[in-house]
Amino acid sequence: MYSHRCSFLSQTMKRRSLSLPIAIFIAFSLLILLFFSSNPLSSLPLSSTNPNPTLSHPPLKVFVADLPRSFNYGLLDQFWSLSTPDSRIPNPISDPNPKSRNWVSRYPPYPDNPLIQQYSAEYWLLGDLETPPNLRARDSASVRVFDLEESDVVFVPFFATLSAEMQLGWGKKGEFLKKDEGSNLDYKRQKEVVERIKRSEAWKRSGGRDHVFVLTDPVAMWHVKADIATAILLVVDFGGWYKLDSKSMENGTVPERIQHTQVSLIKDVIVPYTHLLPTLPISEDTETRHTLLYFKGAKHRHRGGLVREKLWDILQNEPDVIMEEGFPNSTGRLQSIKGMRSSQFCLHPAGDTPSSCRLFDAVASLCIPVIVSDNIPLPFEGIIDYSKFAVFVSEGHALQKNYLVTYLRGISAKRKERLKANIARVQSVFEFDNWYPGGVGPVPRDGAVNHIWEMVYQKVPTVKQAVMRERRRPEGVVVPLRCHCT
Numbered sequence: 001m002y003s004h005r006c007s008f009l010s011q012t013m014k015r016r017s018l019s020l021p022i023a024i025f026i027a028f029s030l031l032i033l034l035f036f037s038s039n040p041l042s043s044l045p046l047s048s049t050n051p052n053p054t055l056s057h058p059p060l061k062v063f064v065a066d067l068p069r070s071f072n073y074g075l076l077d078q079f080w081s082l083s084t085p086d087s088r089i090p091n092p093i094s095d096p097n098p099k100s101r102n103w104v105s106r107y108p109p110y111p112d113n114p115l116i117q118q119y120s121a122e123y124w125l126l127g128d129l130e131t132p133p134n135l136r137a138r139d140s141a142s143v144r145v146f147d148l149e150e151s152d153v154v155f156v157p158f159f160a161t162l163s164a165e166m167q168l169g170w171g172k173k174g175e176f177l178k179k180d181e182g183s184n185l186d187y188k189r190q191k192e193v194v195e196r197i198k199r200s201e202a203w204k205r206s207g208g209r210d211h212v213f214v215l216t217d218p219v220a221m222w223h224v225k226a227d228i229a230t231a232i233l234l235v236v237d238f239g240g241w242y243k244l245d246s247k248s249m250e251n252g253t254v255p256e257r258i259q260h261t262q263v264s265l266i267k268d269v270i271v272p273y274t275h276l277l278p279t280l281p282i283s284e285d286t287e288t289r290h291t292l293l294y295f296k297g298a299k300h301r302h303r304g305g306l307v308r309e310k311l312w313d314i315l316q317n318e319p320d321v322i323m324e325e326g327f328p329n330s331t332g333r334l335q336s337i338k339g340m341r342s343s344q345f346c347l348h349p350a351g352d353t354p355s356s357c358r359l360f361d362a363v364a365s366l367c368i369p370v371i372v373s374d375n376i377p378l379p380f381e382g383i384i385d386y387s388k389f390a391v392f393v394s395e396g397h398a399l400q401k402n403y404l405v406t407y408l409r410g411i412s413a414k415r416k417e418r419l420k421a422n423i424a425r426v427q428s429v430f431e432f433d434n435w436y437p438g439g440v441g442p443v444p445r446d447g448a449v450n451h452i453w454e455m456v457y458q459k460v461p462t463v464k465q466a467v468m469r470e471r472r473r474p475e476g477v478v479v480p481l482r483c484h485c486t
Contacts, residue, residue, distance in 0.1 A: 060142040060457040063151035064129055065197060065211070071158045071189065072126060076108040079166060086113055086169035107438025111162070114333070115169070118357040119161040120274045121234065121452070122214040124432040126157050127439025128449050137442035141453035152460045153232065154202045154211045158193045160220035168219070179223055190224045198227070206467045209267075212456060216271060218353050232459055233268045234452065237377050239353025265377060267462065269455045272379040272430045272448055273357035275364040277337050279431070282424035285366050287342065292320035292408060293370065294343035296336050297351070297358065299325055307395050308349040311372065311404075315347075318405050340365035344416060345391065345408055349373060349398075360430050363389075368419045370408065372398045380451050384429060389422035 068074070107130070110116075110123040129144045136143070145151050167176050167186035181188040197203055203211065211231040215221055218239050221228065299312045316323045322339060326332040340346055346362035350373040362369045369390040378386055386392075391408070398404050429451055434443045443449040 057457065059140060060453050060460070061145045061150055061152045062129060062142050062212075062453075063145055063148050063154045063202065064126075065154050065156045065200065065202060067157050067193065067196060071163075071193060072122075073107060075159050075162050075166070076110065079111055079162065080108055082166075082170060084170065086115065087173075088115060088169055089113070105438055107440050109438065111165075113165075113169075114276050116162060116165045118273045118276060119165075119216040119220075119236070120432060121216050121271050121448070122159050122161055124434070124439050124443075124449050125155070125214060125234075125452065126159075127434075127436075127441075128443050128453075129155060129157075130438075130440045131442065135441055137445060139445045140443065141445075141450040141457070148202055148205075152210070153456060153463070154206075156193070156197060156211055156213050156231075158189075158213070160190070160193075160213065160215055161217035163189050164217050164219050164222065176219070176222070187223050190221050193221075194224045194227045206463070207470055209466050209470075210460075210463050214271075216273070229263075232456060232463070233263060234271045234456075235263065235268060236271060236273055237353050237355040238263045239355070267459060269452060269459070270377045270379045270381075271452050273355070273360050274432050275360040275430060276333065276357055277340065277361040277364050279364045279427055280341060280366050282366060282421070285341075285420075289342055289344045289367075290320070291322055291339070291343040292405065293318075293345045293347055294322045294324075294339045294367065295347040295349075295358075296322075296324040296326045296332065296339055297356075299323075307372065307399065308351060310399050311347070311349050314399065314401055315404065321405060336361065337365070340367045343367050345370045347372065350376070350395075359390075363423055363427055363430055366420055366423055368416065368423065370404075372404075379448075380429065380455065383451060383454070384426055389419050389426060391419075 107127065110120045128140075128142065133144075148154070163186045164176075167184060171185070172183060175183045176186065178184050179187055181191070197211065198208075208228060208230045209232075211228070212234065213221065213228055213231050214234045216234065216236050218236070293315070295312075295315075297308075299309055312323055315321050322343070324335065324339065326335060340362060344367070346358070346365070346367035346369055348356065348359045348362065348369050348371045354373045354376040355378075359369050359371070371386075371390055371392050372395055374395050391411070393404060393407065397407075428444065428446045430448055431444065432448045433439075434441050434447070434449070436442075
């Protein structure tokens with residue numbers, strides 16, 4: 001009996017010794033699965049219907065700098081009281097130009113003028129921060145704090161794009177580039193914002209490194225960019241900083257290395273344009289797309305846009321390709337909707353800067369983007385993978401006669417179907433509008449605002465490191481600025 005008991009115990013212990021490693025393996029596997037399903041950056045885009053489903057960290061703590069209302073919503077009051085149309089838009093009668101209105105709300109709508117609306121990120125981000133705590137979404141990527149010591153970053157509530165565009169569209173021609181406070185009201189506002197911010201304790205605490213400026217328009221804060229170079233800049237690309245023209249470019253391409261100390265993917269955030277065309281749900285995309293490739297815009301651009309002119313000459317007489325000269329007035333908008341929704345591919349060549357609103361209009365229209373812009377930075381890379389829903393062609397290849405159309409015609413129907421399905425899955429990522437008056441209300445978890453806050457959150461450790469290094473720097477030691485765009 002004793003021997004039977006020993007045998008039983010021995011077998012039991014063997015089973016336990018075998019089951020323990022199995023249990024550990026299963027537990028470890030579950031932990032890995034949990035991590036990858038909850039971390040928005042662990043699985044690259046399109047691995048689920050929502051590219052950024054949940055937060056794996058606390059929300060970004062945002063302190064809003066103290067600026068008078070005249071620098072944000074007060075500017076909108078001024079805009080809507082303008083009695084004349086934007087001087088840059090032809091056929092103003094048919095355009096959605098500003099009309100005199102008396103807004104009861106403290107939060108007037110952002111302009112529907114397409115030249116301004118495309119840069120409206122500043123409006124939606126501040127609207128999110130203005131949302132009362134009881135109305136905020138529980139899974140918001142940011143939270144507003146009112147104690148500077150609790151904050152991760154300091155948001156500067158200046159509508160820099162609106163300020164610049166009002167000067168360009170309603171000021172005297174040529175005055176924008178002048179540092180004249182009498183005739184250039186945008187310069188006056190830029191200067192005052194910088195003076196106010198730099199006097200604050202928040203700026204002195206970090207040297208501005210934890211401050212966030214929204215500069216989606218390439219000419220926003222044009223005269224004071226060097227003064228805010230240490231801050232986190234939210235930009236659509238770096239075209240407003242790199243003053244490149246045909247003389248400084250070799251064979252029409254950007255030099256391999258650009259020496260610059262003001263902007264970098266290391267400290268700054270690339271944000272999307274606001275799309276101007278309505279979103280087409282994939283369930284409503286039932287029409288056959290007969291056009292191979294579509295483009296609508298200005299043919300003649302500067303600097304990097306020289307590629308566009310050459311492409312135009314190559315493609316304009318190709319069958320099944322439409323190259324239209326046009327302007328974003330109401331007529332042009334309707335033509336763009338029709339053109340993008342009836343085309344398989346939409347061309348996105350570089351213009352005055354590497355990127356444009358056209359890319360996000362293509363996504364909204366379920367038209368596969370064809371990006372011919374060698375140096376384009378793109379929003380939310382690391383969260384979404386553009387190669388899964390867009391086609392990239394080098395400028396050198398695209399400028400070879402017949403190359404582009406031959407390449408596009410060679411893409412199989414199955415791949416085109418897959419690319420379009422993936423476009424549908426990321427449409428919400430580039431959506432700013434939360435459909436609340438003034439943008440004040442909960443924002444969609446998978447929308448553009450939350451993705452921007454997520455990208456800013458990733459900059460926080462680097463910012464803190466830089467601030468601490470600066471604090472321990474001995475007096476008299478000079479450290480040169482080094483900022484490389486990679």
